[in-house]
Amino acid sequence: MGTEGPKLPLPPREKRGHNRWHWTTVEGVVKVALTFTGILGELFYPPGVNRTRLVDWEAPQRPFLFKESWQHITMYSFFMLSGVVDIVSQRHLARQNERLEQAAEALAFYMVVLLMATHIENRGSVEVRVHQLFMLPTFLVALVLSIEVWVPSQPTLWVLKTWMGLVLSSWLLQLCVVLYTPPSGQHWRGDSTEDMAFLTTFFCWHLGLMALLLAAVYGLCSLWLRHCSSGVGSLGPRYKMCPTESSNEELQRLQEEEEELQNGGV
Structure with missing residues (x-):
């Protein structure tokens, strides 16, 4: 999503x-x-x-x-x-x-x-806490998508959106485990400061683990493109750099088409 x-x-x-x-x-x-x-x-x-x-x-x-x-x-x-x-x-x-x-x-x-x-109205402390933590990455994904409406094609926003999307997904699974199927068989206690503190701690772990996962995927893709793409490049058409001279008519035509596509009638 x-x-x-x-x-x-x-x-x-x-x-x-x-x-x-x-x-x-x-x-x-x-x-x-x-x-x-x-x-x-x-x-x-x-x-x-x-x-x-x-x-x-x-x-x-x-x-x-x-x-x-x-x-x-x-x-x-x-x-x-x-x-x-x-x-x-x-x-x-x-x-x-x-x-x-x-x-x-x-x-x-x-x-x-x-x-x-x-x-989360009229819910227990544990349920309120896990849903509040779930709302954080959800809101950040929505915020990034809103920014991209006016500022598209920003790699930094792509990374942030992907990271928060991974956190959102993994924490949703954690939410289900905490509320319905705790591995220990003991339900989390809303009146325990230790239990409530560890919920936030686990969320921070999700942030770190998903950042590592994203970095690992990026690293593997970079290695594949650097070391393996040359072997498969001959299977398809080769791409050439577009000339950047300001007097080039083809470049101007492509730039105009790109602007039309990005505007999309807005």
Whole structure:
């Protein structure tokens, strides 16, 4: 969700060929499919359950029903919207609008932070702490995506977004372990200062471990490109450096096309 590296912009629609789904990214389709599955699960799983009602009209107070399920459905819906925007931008617009895609994805992550803020109300200390720590990388991913709407193609932002995305994912798994399946068999105690302190300590470990993982992947890729790419370079077309003379007409034409692609109609 929002942690991928830079992607090449798609060519204009008239140059994409006639295959209907050829230029539609897998990412957008996967977003829609997984979130739709999640929504169905929240509404109808386990079999026989029906959580489609928002209000209990039979009760005198007319209380709302299934608060957590509807929070999850709302979260899934915004990520589904992000997937739909990806598909529309990359398939049905004359030119791909990358800024619109970034904005839709940022909105989905902001919604996660907002929903988490209400999700932890009236919860135990342990559950509040792990969700607060989860909100930190989620907000930073949303913030980076927002910045990229106006300042795209910044490698520093790519690294920060990827790092926070890894932390977000690993801490989500840690959250499930802490709340539901602690390895020791003993639940974490909210009234224990040691337990609460170690939650934050473990989160710091996640920050460090994910930074090491990112550095390791970067290092391995760099080594592969440096030592192995020469052996496979002959299998495909060789790329040449673009001439940089200001008088070169081809360079000017390419720069104009790049500006049009980046603007994307915004």
